[in-house]
Amino acid sequence: MVAADPQPSVSEGFSLRVERVSKSFPVPSSNSDHAIALDSISLTLDAGELVSIVGPSGCGKSTLLRLIAGLDAPSSGGLWIGQDPILEPSADRGVVFQDPNLFPWLTVAQNVEAGLVARGVLKEKRSEVAEYIRLVGLEAFADAYPHHLSGGMAQRAALVRALINHPKVLLLDEPLGALDAFTRMRMQDEVLRLWEARGTTMLFVTHDIDEAIYMSDRIVIMTPRPGRIERIIDVPLDRPRQRSSPKFLQLRGEILDLLHFSGSEQEEPAAAL
Amino acid sequence: MSSVPHEMPIASARPKRLPLLIQEAPANPGLRLRTVLSAPLACAAAIATHLLIANQQPAFETRVYTIFLGGALAIVAAIAALRPAFLRNWVREMFPIVGAAALLLTVWEVITTGFRLLPMPYFPSPAGVISAMVSDRGLLFDSTWHSLILLLSGYALGVAVALVTGICIGWFGQARYWGMPILKIVGPIPATAWVPLAMVVSPSATFSAVVLIALAVWFPVTMLTASGISNTRKSYLDVARTLGASRSYLIFRVAIPAAMPSIFLGLFMGLGASFLTLIVAETVGVKSGLGWYVSWAQGWAEYGKVYGALVLMAAFFSTIMTLLFKARDRVLVWQKGAIKW
Numbered sequence: 086m087v088a089a090d091p092q093p094s095v096s097e098g099f100s101l102r103v104e105r106v107s108k109s110f111p112v113p114s115s116n117s118d119h120a121i122a123l124d125s126i127s128l129t130l131d132a133g134e135l136v137s138i139v140g141p142s143g144c145g146k147s148t149l150l151r152l153i154a155g156l157d158a159p160s161s162g163g164l165w166i167g168q169d170p171i172l173e174p175s176a177d178r179g180v181v182f183q184d185p186n187l188f189p190w191l192t193v194a195q196n197v198e199a200g201l202v203a204r205g206v207l208k209e210k211r212s213e214v215a216e217y218i219r220l221v222g223l224e225a226f227a228d229a230y231p232h233h234l235s236g237g238m239a240q241r242a243a244l245v246r247a248l249i250n251h252p253k254v255l256l257l258d259e260p261l262g263a264l265d266a267f268t269r270m271r272m273q274d275e276v277l278r279l280w281e282a283r284g285t286t287m288l289f290v291t292h293d294i295d296e297a298i299y300m301s302d303r304i305v306i307m308t309p310r311p312g313r314i315e316r317i318i319d320v321p322l323d324r325p326r327q328r329s330s331p332k333f334l335q336l337r338g339e340i341l342d343l344l345h346f347s348g349s350e351q352e353e354p355a356a357a358l
Numbered sequence: 359m360s361s362v363p364h365e366m367p368i369a370s371a372r373p374k375r376l377p378l379l380i381q382e383a384p385a386n387p388g389l390r391l392r393t394v395l396s397a398p399l400a401c402a403a404a405i406a407t408h409l410l411i412a413n414q415q416p417a418f419e420t421r422v423y424t425i426f427l428g429g430a431l432a433i434v435a436a437i438a439a440l441r442p443a444f445l446r447n448w449v450r451e452m453f454p455i456v457g458a459a460a461l462l463l464t465v466w467e468v469i470t471t472g473f474r475l476l477p478m479p480y481f482p483s484p485a486g487v488i489s490a491m492v493s494d495r496g497l498l499f500d501s502t503w504h505s506l507i508l509l510l511s512g513y514a515l516g517v518a519v520a521l522v523t524g525i526c527i528g529w530f531g532q533a534r535y536w537g538m539p540i541l542k543i544v545g546p547i548p549a550t551a552w553v554p555l556a557m558v559v560s561p562s563a564t565f566s567a568v569v570l571i572a573l574a575v576w577f578p579v580t581m582l583t584a585s586g587i588s589n590t591r592k593s594y595l596d597v598a599r600t601l602g603a604s605r606s607y608l609i610f611r612v613a614i615p616a617a618m619p620s621i622f623l624g625l626f627m628g629l630g631a632s633f634l635t636l637i638v639a640e641t642v643g644v645k646s647g648l649g650w651y652v653s654w655a656q657g658w659a660e661y662g663k664v665y666g667a668l669v670l671m672a673a674f675f676s677t678i679m680t681l682l683f684k685a686r687d688r689v690l691v692w693q694k695g696a697i698k699w
Binding site for chain 1: 591593594596597598599600601602603604607611612615616618691692693694
């Protein structure tokens with residue numbers, strides 16, 4: 086459980102601007118054909134905003150996240166954090182993937198401090214490591230190797246590994262996708278608490294509409310082939326949100342409509358896409 | 359009617375022996391009498407056989423072997439009598455093997471000294487081998503020492519070069535393009551095939567032996583290091599880059615640790631190749647070491663010494679191999695429980 090943030094709660098988020106970004110990949114079987122993964126995406130996140138992207142697989146949401154992380158370059162268009170263009174990966178933009186990707190040769194504590202080591206600031210900030218581990222309740226596992234952790238614990242470690250760098254924007258690529266329903270709901274609250282304490286700008290890719298409504302200020306709905314933004318929906322609900330409130334359910338229905346998933350039957354359609 | 363075909367196969371398929379086996383396994387893993395007595399009894403049998411058969415052997419040989427077996431008996435008997443707690447597991451695991459070894463010596467002695475089934479002097483008795491080892495201990499120790507120095511220099515050189523080349527080939531595209539053909543063409547040539555060339559070109563036999571051993575080690579270590587590095591999971595590299603990693607962090611703190619299991623595979627293969635090359639080099643060129651000792655003793659038809667050197671070689675190589683296993687356990691402790699070695 087998250088007790089308190091080690092840092093005083095100053096907002097450390099920056100705005101994120103994505104302008105007319107397209108990305109195409111060469112088709113392996115052909116010399117000239119290109120598959121368009123993203124088609125002219127424009128999106129702006131204010132500092133400290135939590136925005137979700139939902140959409141069926143193949144809509145390019147993970148591709149967009151990789152572009153923002155700087156792991157891939159766009160085919161056209163530009164991306165900015167605050168005033169700075171995104172050219173390559175940096176500690177400015179933390180990423181949490183669906184697979185925690187903890188380094189198996191490092192203990193949990195060593196994984197959490199990896200960002201400090203990579204930036205060469207471990208000496209000054211070593212004291213923070215234990216606080217971050219406590220932040221997600223992994224004190225007992227600080228010296229354990231990753232394969233001893235459950236999925237939820239590993240993902241919590243991955244979360245603080247990204248947060249210890251104080252990223253201006255945190256990118257989450259279906260970080261809770263592999264967890265069971267209960268662990269998942271607990272983790273949603275943990276992410277929200279960290280977000281509220283830090284004011285980090287967060288972009289949260291998910292395929293779970295409930296999760297998107299529960300967590301985000303706005304929801305970006307994407308459609309595939311080519312990847313486009315279909316609609317951006319505000320979530321005007323007070324926090325903490327009730328998953329079963331009428332407004333919540335109404336919003337859920339609207340989003341399912343947009344994605345053409347609400348059948349004519351009364352029957353509940355699957356929320357997960 | 360219908361119940362018969364149902365019951366029949368079930369009754370016949372039930373494993374009748376299984377319950378018995380389960381009962382036999384000790385509930386509390388104490389030491390069984392059979393285990394405790396195995397080694398002392400076998401040693402006693404070896405001594406008895408020896409004293410019975412070896413009445414026409416040289417006195418020195420008989421005395422050394424009797425002392426050797428007596429010492430072994432005294433040690434295992436003391437352990438069997440006291441059964442100290444810290445040796446419990448060792449007793450359980452090793453006593454039957456120690457006992458089997460003593461019986462093997464007995465059989466060997468019966469075949470050689472007893473019935474003289476094998477032609478002399480090519481097959482001396484265990485007493486002959488051990489007494490040869492004792493009487494020639496100075497030279498044997500010296501030879502082992504020289505072999506150790508030679509092996510370690512060659513192995514260290516080979517590993518050092520191989521790690522650099524392997525990491526370069528695994529990480530940098532240019533190095534891979536130019537390095538791979540060399541590795542693929544030169545690598546598979548057994549290092550011992552270079553011996554004639556090495557003897558002509560090199561300033562000293564020792565120097566060329568070091569280079570040959572290094573060459574033998576270089577190929578497998580380079581190959582497996584390169585493959586380990588280039589197979590580093592891309593997602594680890596992605597994560598590291600988003601954590602602010604520089605290129606040196608990516609190489610030294612992501613790719614190399616990720617490649618470690620593969621690198622150790624190469625180190626083991628290289629160690630095997632280095633033993634072989636060491637012995638060949640000592641046999642044909644270098645005038646010291648265990649390989650030289652074997653061919654020298656053989657030249658004098660002192661087969662007791664030949665076997666003595668082989669025994670020492672076995673102990674020497676398996677000790678080094680064990681040390682490498684220990685190093686691996688230490689470095690790859692993070693794999694423990696995740697995979698089976």
